[in-house]
Amino acid sequence: MLEKIKTEEATDHDTFDASGAYQKGDIYQTFPEVRAFFDGPAGDFLRAAFDSDFKIFFGKCYKSVHNPDGPAGSQQWHADGGPGTCVKLMWCLSSVTEENGAMECLDWSDSLRIFEQERATGTGIKASVTTKNNIEKRQVKTDFFNEAIAKSQISINQPTADEGMVLAFLNNTIHRGGFPEEGHERYVCIFAVYPSAVPTPFSSYMENGIAKGINYPADPAFGDGN
Ligand SMILES: O=C(O)CCC(=O)C(=O)O
Ligand SMILES: [Fe+2]
Structure with a gap:
């Protein structure tokens, strides 16, 4: 193919x-x-x-x-949300x-932990209230994921x-x-x-x-x- x-x-x-x-x-x-x-x-x-x-x-x-x-769209940390x-x-x-x-890719258990932090900090809700469009909203989440991943010891899987x-x-x-x-x-x-x-x-x-x-x-x- x-x-x-x-x-x-x-x-x-x-x-x-x-x-x-x-x-x-x-x-x-x-x-x-x-x-x-x-x-x-x-x-x-x-x-x-x-x-x-x-x-x-x-x-x-x-x-x-x-x-x-630089990295854009799905090259930034995200979950698909389906x-x-x-x-x-x-x-x-x-x-x-x-x-x-x-x-x-993160492990599922690490993903869940980060979603729990996201909920506890109200990041997603704050993004919806304070930002105008989906791109900005996504960026708020991406920033949160970047920070959460950087400050923890979680392992990142990158199969090659x-x-x-x-x-x-x-x-x-x-x-x-x-x-x-x-x-x-x-x-x-x-x-x-x-x-x-x-x-x-x-x-x-x-x-x-x-x-x-x-x-x-x-x-x-x-x-x-x-
Ligand atoms: O291109 C990639 O490696 C990311 C793909 C992706 O985020 C997706 O398919 O949901
Ligand atoms: Fe994706």
């Missing part, structure tokens, strides 16, 4: 959009590799982890490159190294590996994308998946794709019956 993308990139200069997202088609519809991933090992893993069927809320592919302005059952799967198409921005590594993490684990150094780049697919009461609607994915629509599903039965 990475070879195909790189071949495309060599002739096309708009394979990825300004945010780094692949924009030459829905990745489920475009890449048989993505379908095989869920038909095979990812599907087996998810059914075992959830002890149920699974469904895909969204999937995308993106390329991370060095940003001279329902607690949401698992993120990151499928690393390229190798991931500290230099090219391997993701960093050759291409093909798959990371699974609870969407509310505190994490951040690594920051690619100059001249380094990283290609990954990211999927948000949920447990499902009905078998995975693969044919609907093939028909409609798995691009992100809304931020979070309002209903655990989203997509059922398609």
Whole structure:
């Protein structure tokens, strides 16, 4: 899949959009590799982890490159804030190294401790009351996470590996994308998946794709019956 993308990139200069997202088609519809991933090992893993069927809320592919302005967005400490059952799967198409921005992740127990501190200090509430927009609100939380992580002894996990590594993490684990150094780049697919009461609607994915629509599903039965 990475070879195909790189071949495309060599002739096309708009394979990825300004945010780094692949924009030459829905990745489920475009890449048989993505379908095989869920038909095979990812599907087996998810059914075992959830002890149920699974469904895909969204999937995308993106390329991370060095940003001279410094870490931004998901490269800052955050939790995704979706329902607690949401698992993120990151499928690393390229190798991931500290230099090219391997993701960093806290243990769940450390994430919970920091959320407890956040609640005790009223940081989230203060941010909602005193700030005007979501970017500022996010920054207040990021500052709080930065400080909480810096002053504690908690360990930061940063798995690195050759291409093909798959990371699974609870969407509310505190994490951040690594920051690619100059001249380094990283290609990954990211999927948000949920447990499902009905078998995975693969044919609907093939028909409609798995691009992100809304931020979070309002209903655990989203997509059922398609
Ligand atoms: O690009 C990264 O490593 C971070 C990804 C991330 O924050 C997410 O998928 O929720
Ligand atoms: Fe995230």
